Amino acid sequence: MSVHRTKYAAVVCGGGPAGITVLGNLLERKVGPVLWVDDLFEAGRVNKAYREVPSNTKVKLFVDFAEAVSPFQKILKETPSPHAVDYLRGLPQDTGCDLGYAADMCLLLTEGLKKAPGVEARQGRVTDAVLSETNDWVVNVKLSSGETSKAISSRVILCTGSSPTNQQLPVSISDLSPLELDHALSPTLLAKSLPKESTTVAVIGASHSAVLVLINLYNLASTTHPDLKIKWFTRHPLRYAEFMEGWIKRDNTGLKGAAAAWAKENLEPAKFGSSPVSRFIQKIAYEKENETRTYEQELAGCNRYVQAIGYTRDPLPGLKDAAGSDITYNYQPDTGSFKNVDGKQIPGLFGAGIAWPERVTDPEGSVEWAVGFWKFMRYAKRVVPDWN
Template identity: 50%
Template structure:
């Protein structure tokens, strides 16, 4: 179950809302290149007749918009808000990351919906999808291929007559209980959009945890996942020891990148690997399903883990010449002591300790109870007011921030994260969302 914590400062959101309702002109000052001051007045525009608003244009937002185009009838307009419309984090930060899912699943994602197929059929060839189709379909590929495919779909969707895009940030959402309409506020134009259905696909960013004060500077995980930037961040001609904290997919990819640097351009590089799990977990193909599909290592990370890092393998592997494992399995106190001791002589540290949902636009409901605690049903994707699960409010979430909860055949609960998994899930739930928003 996801809990969405709603803003502590309700007064500011009230103020914003009353301004929006009265549609006060906003005044901004800017300079022309000639240096002449120009005063501009922008009328805050409200878009009143949207069928749905989607916040976020990563893989989840793209899939939600495509599904809504199929499910919302009567030519209802779908408003789509993002600051960049660049395929989300996969395209922005992970283009040099090896994919962990089969190429075929990226193709399946791109071909899953009628509006997507129309975009592919009318796009000039060769294009991102023809490039994907050329690759061995059961193998994996660089995420740059997926990024290009997401860009192709985004560009096509932005041309669709029923889609209106807003380049900006969604800042708040308010539900009017009488009309059952949301007003989504943006920092752009239109500055507010009224619709019965709102979907948050706002993504997640690398988590960080407190480190001892003696720790070296942090090298961001996004940098460590991008070899071309990582190689210029770490000096080549002087000894450099880097700490890597974490034991799951991203941490193994970082270790793989660092090992490659150490064996090529950065011979003076050493790595201290802080992990709570000296042995690794892999996704395993079983009869008709993949065990540890959402938690185990896959693709190149699995291969590197198995051959270079796992348990005793590290003691004799090539990577073991550069990587020293610091066993943090003895509990939090011991882990802190080890971090204090071992990070002292490092010159940089990478934290690969998971991903945190991005802050969502503030939510308020009704005039008498603006501050509400929302929870989310991780099966249906619907948010609801705490304790009122039966009452749909027309607010939903998807993607890495709000994934579907699944139960594995072994009875373990996992979150289903991956582009094809988002698509499969959305095919199932978006018709229910549209139906619920009519009530």
């Protein structure tokens, strides 16, 4: 049954940090009414999966995020103290914190935004959006109640997020089962996922997430799980963010914060042999061309494997044109907009967040995707005024 059919200025699809950022910027620019749709309105993956992860950004950037637009400032003013942003303000500003603090800030902003004038929040999933001949989007939402609802809007903004990449292993090893990256990133869930008996876990990757998983596994092996062994599969040396004059080299791809400090101290070749971690972690360095042979040899005898090899966009709502054909889209990472296969701008379709980040070029010409709360905010402030 269809329960609504109303005209909106924008439909924001997703209630993670990116959806919160975009909504704050739309309201600041008096764009409304806005339909805001999310499965749960529980701040996306930062709250669901990363609460125990140490941040790779400074606390100050979370506070800056919370104060960046007037609709957020109003929410903070109207929320009784002490609230989540007060707790962030009370921490040392120039170091990281557990992402639980940032998640609580997002939950606070979510509650405020749901009640903000000009916002209608609908819990459910945007299933598809059809671009009419008059360039309006007809957006279908499957509500969590099971009902469907329809909305008409001149803009659809995809803040749909990304999840850990899982690739089929090129080898088949009996008794080897996957360990979800989300579980391995949480010390609490990891402890519950692994038995106390002799277990070998393979960690694949040299990313920020891979190092966080190695830290969590090492902490278990050196305390409650002494029979735990770890094999770390890596194809390249660890890469670190470097603080240059006025900019950060490998700002988005290099190790930062607690993970970088731990890796420098324990995993670098000059330190590894004498570090206590080498009692539990065996490093398997290999080249791409030897991958299958290395896996065949080294995964044999492992019980679990966790892939920490990046993040992949979550499935999008179906996007169709007025004739019912699928719209093929190319993301424009300088404007947050999309073009079709003919290079024409798709009217009213935009994206933000980890799935649709800004592309940045550093002073040495290296290109990266700008991912992080403050980067989403900086990008939104620049591009949202042009999302007409």
